[in-house]
Amino acid sequence: MRAIWMTLKGLFGVLPKGAVGFYVGYSIVTGLLAILDTVALALVMLVATSLVSDEPLKLPLLGEVPVAATTWVVVAICGLFIAKSGFALLLHWRATRRFAKYELHLGNQLFERYAHSSWERRSRLSTADVTRIVDGSVSAANRGFILPLSQVPGNGFTFIAVLLVLVVAQPLTALIAFVYLTAISGGMQLLVSRRARLEGLRGRNYSYRVATIMTEMVDALKEVTLRGKLNEAGQVIARNRAVVTRARANMSFLGILPKYVFEATLIGGFLLIGGAAYWRGGFPESAIAISMFAAAGFRMIPAMNQVQASITAASANEAFAQDVIRELTPSPEDVLEGSLSTDSERLPQSLAKLELRDVSFHYSGNDQLVLDRLSLTIPFGSSLAIVGPSGAGKSTLIDILLGLSVPTSGSIMLDGHPLELVMQQWRSRVGYVPQRVALFNGTIAQNVALTWEDGYDPGHVTRALERAQVTELLDRPEGIDALLGERGTLVSGGQQQRLGIARALYADPYVMVMDEATSSLDTETENRVVESMQSLQGSVTFITVAHRLATIRDYDQVCYLDRGKILGSGTFDEVVAAVPDFKRQAELAGLI
Numbered sequence: 001m002r003a004i005w006m007t008l009k010g011l012f013g014v015l016p017k018g019a020v021g022f023y024v025g026y027s028i029v030t031g032l033l034a035i036l037d038t039v040a041l042a043l044v045m046l047v048a049t050s051l052v053s054d055e056p057l058k059l060p061l062l063g064e065v066p067v068a069a070t071t072w073v074v075v076a077i078c079g080l081f082i083a084k085s086g087f088a089l090l091l092h093w094r095a096t097r098r099f100a101k102y103e104l105h106l107g108n109q110l111f112e113r114y115a116h117s118s119w120e121r122r123s124r125l126s127t128a129d130v131t132r133i134v135d136g137s138v139s140a141a142n143r144g145f146i147l148p149l150s151q152v153p154g155n156g157f158t159f160i161a162v163l164l165v166l167v168v169a170q171p172l173t174a175l176i177a178f179v180y181l182t183a184i185s186g187g188m189q190l191l192v193s194r195r196a197r198l199e200g201l202r203g204r205n206y207s208y209r210v211a212t213i214m215t216e217m218v219d220a221l222k223e224v225t226l227r228g229k230l231n232e233a234g235q236v237i238a239r240n241r242a243v244v245t246r247a248r249a250n251m252s253f254l255g256i257l258p259k260y261v262f263e264a265t266l267i268g269g270f271l272l273i274g275g276a277a278y279w280r281g282g283f284p285e286s287a288i289a290i291s292m293f294a295a296a297g298f299r300m301i302p303a304m305n306q307v308q309a310s311i312t313a314a315s316a317n318e319a320f321a322q323d324v325i326r327e328l329t330p331s332p333e334d335v336l337e338g339s340l341s342t343d344s345e346r347l348p349q350s351l352a353k354l355e356l357r358d359v360s361f362h363y364s365g366n367d368q369l370v371l372d373r374l375s376l377t378i379p380f381g382s383s384l385a386i387v388g389p390s391g392a393g394k395s396t397l398i399d400i401l402l403g404l405s406v407p408t409s410g411s412i413m414l415d416g417h418p419l420e421l422v423m424q425q426w427r428s429r430v431g432y433v434p435q436r437v438a439l440f441n442g443t444i445a446q447n448v449a450l451t452w453e454d455g456y457d458p459g460h461v462t463r464a465l466e467r468a469q470v471t472e473l474l475d476r477p478e479g480i481d482a483l484l485g486e487r488g489t490l491v492s493g494g495q496q497q498r499l500g501i502a503r504a505l506y507a508d509p510y511v512m513v514m515d516e517a518t519s520s521l522d523t524e525t526e527n528r529v530v531e532s533m534q535s536l537q538g539s540v541t542f543i544t545v546a547h548r549l550a551t552i553r554d555y556d557q558v559c560y561l562d563r564g565k566i567l568g569s570g571t572f573d574e575v576v577a578a579v580p581d582f583k584r585q586a587e588l589a590g591l592i
């Protein structure tokens, strides 16, 4: 129970303002309604007894009711029942809407946190992780944890109210009933809730594993199909799903178990309480005690059952609720990224140079420097090629230049402005083309403008397509409205890459950063793209990671990186003269 309470408190901390007040109010009003229900039932019993025995109706507090008024009491009770049901409906309608709003709010907050978390953290999360965080966990935390727990106070009130009535009527029976029912309930808590928590955790872990394996399998579908590994993947998925379905079955069983245990408890109570009363005063005493316990038990047992069901559901979903709390608690990395979300200085319209001063970087969790005190000056309008062996740190340097990763030490200056103070303006001016462009199932225009909606400039889209040499796609009757298919599967790899270049050009960037962006193009297309890029030289700055040296022969500056250090920089020929490894590669490529 303590763990559940701590988790609920944690959730209260991340719910929107006013939510805790509403939640507490809702729980109390639900409880009062349950008590009202009990009062109405008691009144029905009193009226029925009076009618059957033909004696005047005696109501607590009000005293004796004249026979002529009994009918009005019945009408009032019926009215009370109807009003209570109407009010309960209204309350639950309002509550379901409110809780849906909280669910939406938490999901939005989680997405925002994800969007503002550090680049390293974001790139570590898979599609399955993001979906789980933003949708699955929130929904389970809301519907499986917060909502069921709101039923606990109401049912707790009912239990106590009925017990009090029993205390007034038969104190000893009430004491025995209290000890007996609390012992059973405590045992259930220990047995069922703990088990439900374990099963919930197991179900969650394995269902995430299933989602992750499925994503990985779809990402590598070609290789998986060619190697005949689909069956193997299917078996791994089936094994993990078996654990999930078993955990879900166990949770369902744990959900219904209390109902039957409490039913048996009621019968056991007859024996216990009847036996104790018989021992005290014989058969008449026993009959009265049993009927009192039966009347009270028929109200107390469902209340106990509901409390147990709520706690079981909350235990089973506790792991999801904790996910939500953890994801909404910022890490030091995220605080740093959050501080970059607003610029404190303004960049001028035209820039002269970008400077790296003693920039070092290591990934979190690994102290080894991936970039080691790099210093470099890139004049705007020029072209820079970053070359070096695999693992040298080229892509990491690109992430730093894009402003995605933040240097561990050293600084990056834009005409004297520290990059971290103008990060948003800088990011909006940089066009990036990755090694593998990620297209989505939208139109050509949506993919180029990188929007899932229709707010793009068609003229701009067409111009970007022309500059990226991908106009053959416009021959289709739908033009820029043609769909590209899931992950861009309806166009070739080379076309996907050129669409990525068009996407980068759509924003009219100052700087084009290309991470081996033309490596999948055939030589002729690559030459056309390179020519198109060259026509932009002077107005756009090019920063390119390249393995094919022919494409960078005429670059203004080449920077040779090895194990995070710059071994040489200058013109192509200067680097050839300074770095023997680069010279050998240039010779192999027939460039010298």
Ligand SMILES: Nc1ncnc2c1ncn2[C@@H]1O[C@H](COP(=O)(O)OP(=O)(O)OP(=O)(O)O)[C@@H](O)[C@H]1O
Pocket: 363, 366, 370, 388, 389, 390, 391, 392, 393, 394, 395, 396, 397
């Ligand atoms: N997210 C990461 N976490 C930890 N280490 C990483 C991460 N990404 C890259 N590295 C490590 O950093 C080093 C530089 O990697 P990087 O990808 O920058 O090299 P690269 O020169 O671009 O290589 P390639 O030409 O093969 O793409 C490598 O040793 C790599 O293992």
